[in-house]
Amino acid sequence: MAHAIWSGTINFGLVNIPVRLVTAVRDASGVHFNFLHDEDEGTLHNERICNECGKKVSWEHVVRGYPFKKGEYVVVDDEDFQAAAVEATQSIDIVQFANEDEIDPMLYEKPYYLEPEKKAHHAYALLRTALAESGKVGIARVVLRSREHIAALKPSGDVLVLDMLHWKTDVVDVGTLELPKPASKAASARAGEMKAANMLIESMTAKFDIGEFHDTYHEKLMALIDRKARGKPMPKLKKARPRATNVVDLADVLQRSLAATKRKRTRKAAA
Template identity: 35%
Template sequence: MRAIWKGAVSFGLVNVPVRLFSATENHDVQFRQVHEKDGGRIRYQRVCSIDGEEVPYSDIAKGYETSDGRMVILTDEDMKSLPSRSSKEISIEKFVPSEQIDPLLFDKSYYLEPEKSSVKPYVLLRDALEKADRMALVTVAIRTRMTLAVLRVREGVIVLQTLLWADEVRQPDFGVLDEDTHATKKELAMASSLVDSLAGDYEPDEFEDDYSEAVEALVESKIEGGEVKAPEAAPEEETEVVDLLAALQRSVDAAKAAKRGGGTKDEAEATPEKKKPAKKATKAKKKAS
């Protein structure tokens, strides 16, 4: 694994230097959109919805759409004026009972690895968390933006889990549940019996992603059967760097042509369309003579 962040956990007067590693990875099956005829990848262009023209990255800005549909353009200077944090500190604000953190608030999970010089204070914090049966509520700046997170212990390692802000959790509004409907005693007894019959412990390895396995098997069978396409490499899109180099090359060629012909640089840079009429006029003059 590769560390994505380095900093320190601030624990009272103790600082624990740590490295941050992503604790999860996505194994979802990824499909590409392709042309059915030849297997070529489908590409999307950045097209302006007003003038229909393709827009280069250099002309793309950030826009904030208001509730009434208007667009506010934010410049780079505007973005620099926004609050940002560059601190490399995970600051423990308080220790809260674990049951007070609704799992719905959990966002992303990271492992904290101590530096070699900070193993002892790391273990001290880990053991203190386990003994108190609490989570450490912390603030941390990852990619310049401050966020809330909690520290907890999993299999002897401190895990940092970022939290959603309170206003990012939607409130359920289901009118059908407003009705005063409850299960009868007999129904509840039968449901409880069913729960007891299916009671057990969570074993992660007991369940498998049969969809991913089926997709991989299907793809493998098609490869073995020769049902695979090798689309021709699409021409690379010209970039601004290529355009700049082309412009410089044209300038060099024009300067050399001007030097050889003894004319001015402007004459050498004249386009073929401008030169052709002059040649035709010369031929017509010779015929007339």
């Protein structure tokens, strides 16, 4: 049975559905290392050194400070955090329903599975089916680890998924970026370039299957670690090929890309 990190109820009008919150994604490709002393492979530990007095500071003298001016801090203690904390309601309160395409993909943070208690199977299935048939998602508030979150509740096959959302203030304004201004169709690109770009997009279009993609860096790194652990010789490093830094004829590059894509598809079909 999957480990639940939270339990509570989905509040859907006057309907209460007891559920368990289970992590839906994990960092399966992450590789973690320890810092070692190169002479004896002893593990290294971080020390807390004060930049004012230069002394090592024990945990009992560590406090948290918020920088409100350059070089000036407001010290915040446990009581301050408790005063700001929201009430842990142990509930997922649906406050409205909305079309999923109204949610900016940039807002999605992390998904969780919702598993119902046995006594709530009927109500769970009812809500799952109603959401699927309506094409709507539930917008809910939930308190998790002393923090209030806004989330989207939606069906995914047989399971209800609670997608935690970023608050609007969390997303960086694109206005801070230097981007090309929108141009008219006549001025945006020559007809040949646009035609070639559309043809290239069409030739590279395929049904998306995440299972066909692999974390090649992780696979190669783990293979290298395995070779080192078994005392095998390391492969020679390949020199990186220089990349073109200046596109002279965009239409020509697009046409060559299109031809290369067609050759690749032909070889794949023949395999």
